[in-house]
Amino acid sequence: MNNDNDQGFITRNLHADRADKPEHGVLHKPIHTSVAYTYDDARDLAAVFQGKMAGYNYGRQQNPTVNALQTRITKMEQGITSTAFATGMAAIGSTLFALLRAGDHMIASAFLFGNTNSLFNSFRNFGIEVSFVDTTSADAVAAAIQGNTRLVFTETIANPVTQVADLAGIGQLCQQHGLIYLVDNTMTSPWLFRPVSVGASFVINSLTKTIGGHGNALGGMLTDTGLFDWSRYDNIFDTYRKGDVKLWGTTQVRKKGLRDFGATLGPEAAHHLAVGSETLPLRMDRACDNAQKLAEFCDSHPRIRKVYYPGLSHHPQHERARSLFKKTGSIMSIDLAHDIDCFDFLNRLQCVIASSNLGDTRTLAIPVAHTIFFEMGAERRASMGIGDNMIRLSVGIEDIDDLLHDFSQALA
Structure with a gap:
């Protein structure tokens, strides 16, 4: 096969599992249902838990079938890594919980999907300020930026009135002000649009929708584009300020969001979503x-x-x-x-x-x-x-x- 980077979107996606050489030469990553893992040397188990060695420790945090899906979506979105969740809402909520603190301010689209809007209003009860603005205008977003603003969240196309955000203009604003730029790509999917092209820090996809495509599995994905400078973000805990600085944000989301909340994507759903994504x-x-x-x-x-x-x-x-x-x-x-x-x-x-x-x-x-x-x-x-x-x-x-x-x- 050609080098992965030389292939088109469809070919690369179809052969995503095979490129990672799954067990026994199968064409799809098998469904791994075990939640526990062991190693010949107990020291290796400790090294995996401490992040010193790659591997699996517990099903709430990692699973081979889910990891294969994460790799597939990372390639779709042209990011550096992805983290799977049980639903798209779990991905959004866990990410904000991990990265924001009381006293922070975030800007969100005034046209958000109902459940996302409800979630953001709930964050207000925990001391996080939320400004809902017209994200079809980068000027409206600029006017809402405060000294304590940490993040801007918008969807590509709003549901249900179909407003299209000024994605490029907001991306420039976030870069100028050092803000996390979180783009929900669900309405467009990585086939129609890649938010990395407008400077997004993170991309959310509800895998339940077009990526899975058959209404038979729930799932959500957070993709890190590698564009945000986490060394300048005060909310990263000292524990996670190690290794590749580009991964600090994702590491904190995985530890304080996915691990602590436990909104884990199951392997059966991951398999359905991966197969659905091929088309x-x-x-x-x-x-x-x-x-x-x-x-x-x-x-x-x-x-x-x-x-x-x-x-x-x-x-x-x-x-x-x-x-x-x-x-x-x-x-x-x-x-x-x-x-x-x-x-x-x-x-x-x-x-x-x-x-x-x-x-x-x-x-x-x-x-x-x-x-x-x-x-x-x-x-x-x-x-x-x-x-x-x-x-x-x-x-x-x-x-x-x-x-x-x-x-x-x-x-x-």
Whole structure:
């Protein structure tokens, strides 16, 4: 085989496990279910625990099957190392818990996904200040920076109104001010966009979504790009200020986040996610093409008031999305006409499924205000542009004619 760095994304991803020479010549890393490990010399066990020697000590912290998945995602994101978690939310929460302290301040997108928004509000109860700002504007982020600001968090494409953050502008700001730049790449995936290209310090992916792609396993991943200078970050404990300075942040996340919280990704889920990830580019290309055609159809339909999709020319960040991303994603939302009951509409759909997941092979639809953003309350939803008749769509890989027909009959 060619050198790993000379291969294209799809080839490198397909052969990721084989490149690490898994046991017995198998093509996929096997599922290792053991949680305990031993060594011929007990001194080696102690050396592994102390970080002086590579190896496995306990399943809550490391697993061969999970490590293979971490290596795969690191290559996808062009980072230096990755850390797996049980879910994407676990990855976000554990990372912030490990890197922030009481009295710190962080800046986050005002358009965050509902659960992430809820988590960040919970951090306020522990003495961490959070400013929610419009991250489509780097100027708005700059205006929110304080003396105690440590981190900026944004998603690439917001869910469900599809605002596209000024990713490059924020990256420059974070570099100038020495701030950790954490980018959630879930809505785009490493096939459409790599946050390392805009200076991200860390990249979050909910593996449950497009990377796994089949709605059969939960998982999250934190990828360290190696771009942040941890020697200048006061919150790194002395215990972890050793070895390669580029790994100090990840080491602290693994010790104070993954180990102490224990939000561990299981080997069975890791295997499902790794196998699913092999077809990520093919699935994403198809889903994005379907989303573009469905968005254009909905945009011209008299029973739909508004369509939110970065691939449409009237989207406020259309040009930005085209310049940043390989394609403009598989997520879109629509506002139905006022006289259409959103539940009746969903019940009339036959091919499209009413469900809460994203990035599945099947097209999924959900009434946003009544479900995933219900807990926020009407006032906050209104500030985010979420109305009672908004439907979010995660477009799948079905035949596009079948999707268009399904929408036509449901809107008739």
